[in-house]
Amino acid sequence: MDILQKTLDAVVVGGGQAGLASGYHLQKAGLNYMILEAGEQPAGSWPQYYDSLKLFSPARYSSLPGYPFPKAPNEYPLRDEVITYLRQYAEKIKLPIMVNQKVAQIEFGYGDFDVITSAGDRFRSKTLISASGSFHHPHLPSLPGADSFQGRILHSSDYKHPESFLGKRVVVVGRGNSGVQIAVELANHANVSLAVQQPVRFTPQRILGLDLHFWLKITGIDTFPFYRIGKEPPSPISVFDLGGYRKKMDNGNPDQRTMFSAFSPEGVIWEDGEREAIDVVIFATGYRPNIPFLGGTGALASDGRPLHVAGVSTEVPGLYYVGLSNQRSFASATVRGVGADAKYIVRNIKRFLKK
Numbered sequence: 001m002d003i004l005q006k007t008l009d010a011v012v013v014g015g016g017q018a019g020l021a022s023g024y025h026l027q028k029a030g031l032n033y034m035i036l037e038a039g040e041q042p043a044g045s046w047p048q049y050y051d052s053l054k055l056f057s058p059a060r061y062s063s064l065p066g067y068p069f070p071k072a073p074n075e076y077p078l079r080d081e082v083i084t085y086l087r088q089y090a091e092k093i094k095l096p097i098m099v100n101q102k103v104a105q106i107e108f109g110y111g112d113f114d115v116i117t118s119a120g121d122r123f124r125s126k127t128l129i130s131a132s133g134s135f136h137h138p139h140l141p142s143l144p145g146a147d148s149f150q151g152r153i154l155h156s157s158d159y160k161h162p163e164s165f166l167g168k169r170v171v172v173v174g175r176g177n178s179g180v181q182i183a184v185e186l187a188n189h190a191n192v193s194l195a196v197q198q199p200v201r202f203t204p205q206r207i208l209g210l211d212l213h214f215w216l217k218i219t220g221i222d223t224f225p226f227y228r229i230g231k232e233p234p235s236p237i238s239v240f241d242l243g244g245y246r247k248k249m250d251n252g253n254p255d256q257r258t259m260f261s262a263f264s265p266e267g268v269i270w271e272d273g274e275r276e277a278i279d280v281v282i283f284a285t286g287y288r289p290n291i292p293f294l295g296g297t298g299a300l301a302s303d304g305r306p307l308h309v310a311g312v313s314t315e316v317p318g319l320y321y322v323g324l325s326n327q328r329s330f331a332s333a334t335v336r337g338v339g340a341d342a343k344y345i346v347r348n349i350k351r352f353l354k355k
Contacts, residue, residue: 008032010349011115011125013103013293014132016044017064017335018323020086021342022129023095024065029346031353034123035095036115038102038132042090043083051161052185053079056177056205056240057336061213065339067092074211076242082335103132103293108316127318127349130291130306137290140283145263149281156182156284162189168279171268173259175200179284180239183254192254199256202246203238212240213336223329223340225310289324311345318352320345 010026012019015037026033039047055062060073062082067089071077077085090097100119106128107114115123138155146153156178168190172183175196183194194200205212216222239245249256260268267278294300299316301307306321310328313319322342323333331337 006032007112008034008123008125009353010034010127010129011036011113011123012129012131013115014044014130014323015039015042015090015097015099016046016131016323017086018131018333018338018342019044019129020089020093020095021064021338022131022322022345023090023097024093024339025342025346026349027093027095029350031346031349033096033125035097036101036103036117036123037097037099040099041083041087042095042097042099043086046079046083046086048157049079050156050159050182051079053178053181054242055082055335056242057213057334058211061211061217062335063339064089064335065343106293106297108297108319111318113318126353127320129320129322129345129349130294131322132291137288138283139286139288141285143263144261145265145269148265149263149267150265151267151278152280154280154282156282157287159282162186165190165280167191169267169277170280170282171195171257171260171278172254172282172284174284174286175239176284176286177239180245180249181243182282182284184243184245184248187248187254193257194249194254195257195259197259200249201238202241205240205242216330222331223337225328294319311341312348320348 009031010033012022012033012035015035019035020042023035055077058074058076059069059071062077063069069077069085071081102118103115104118105116113125113128115125138157140155159182162185165186166189170186170190170192172179172192173195180200183192186192203212207215258271260270262269264275267276269275289305297316299306299313299319307314308321311321321327322345323338325333328341329337332341
């Protein structure tokens with residue numbers, strides 16, 4: 001096992017958008033640091049998402065600090081364009097990144113962190129930024145009869161493109177942006193219903209001719225630090241109507257149905273008691289934080305959630321987070337939001353290192 005001889009000021013776990021933004025501000029602060037990325041490239045979770053995924057914010061509002069997104073300002077970047085951008089960002093900013101370095105364990109003692117990777121390497125640091133994000137642990141709700149269901153149960157993270165579902169009877173569960181986008185795309189190839197607890201609510205993408213994110217930015221709502229008033233950002237309840245989703249759903253393609261109550265061996269049992277044969281159920285039900293490498297540090301709650309305020313650990317001195325959903329604002333887990341959070345965290349690290 002190799003050990004880095006020099007103790008670093010910071011180690012960043014994760015080389016996606018949160019880790020890259022953290023690296024930018026660490027570099028700007030003149031600190032000595034390393035970014036460890038589990039994958040083969042600095043792209044975070046993006047390569048795992050479905051092929052047609054499109055950002056809900058236009059390019060002018062979808063940049064990391066120091067390097068604008070190289071696309072027309074009012075166009076919406078696609079998944080592969082985001083992946084290319086993240087790779088270019090790491091190169092242009094000249095960030096110190098080591099790939100294929102999945103962090104397996106953190107040892108904390110004597111004021112320093114020993115970061116041990118599955119490759120057998122060890123890094124020592126005065127502080128640690130967990131920037132592995134919120135999108136690595138798909139959440140599948142537990143429903144009666146799921147074990148006996150003879151069809152396929154997938155999470156939206158398993159969905160890549162619609163062609164493999166041609167002619168199938170599919171139910172997509174979830175009323176958020178991903179669920180609606182997947183259901184609308186699939187409806188051109190399969191018989192699709194969107195199963196929801198409450199009807200989908202839409203927010204127009206453009207208001208008075210300007211993208212919604214313009215208004216969120218100038219009003220300060222997008223990055224308002226709710227933690228300062230002792231509250232968490234409210235969960236979004238509307239879907240951005242990007243691509244005529246409302247019109248397609250109003251035309252029943254796909255249709256909306258109240259969430260089914262249980263699985264049957266052949267399909268699902270709808271709330272009214274109707275039994276229907278179903279081939280595939282896709283749960284667009286979000287993710288949970290997945291940071292098992294912190295399991296032995298006392299930094300996590302019993303359910304695995306990080307214990308923090310605005311990204312600063314409340315349990316372990318010198319431990320920080322960037323890229324958690326609602327960490328400081330609505331935008332915290334997005335390309336447009338991680339830069340502000342990373343800047344805030346690096347300010348905290350500088351203060352910590354001066355103690």
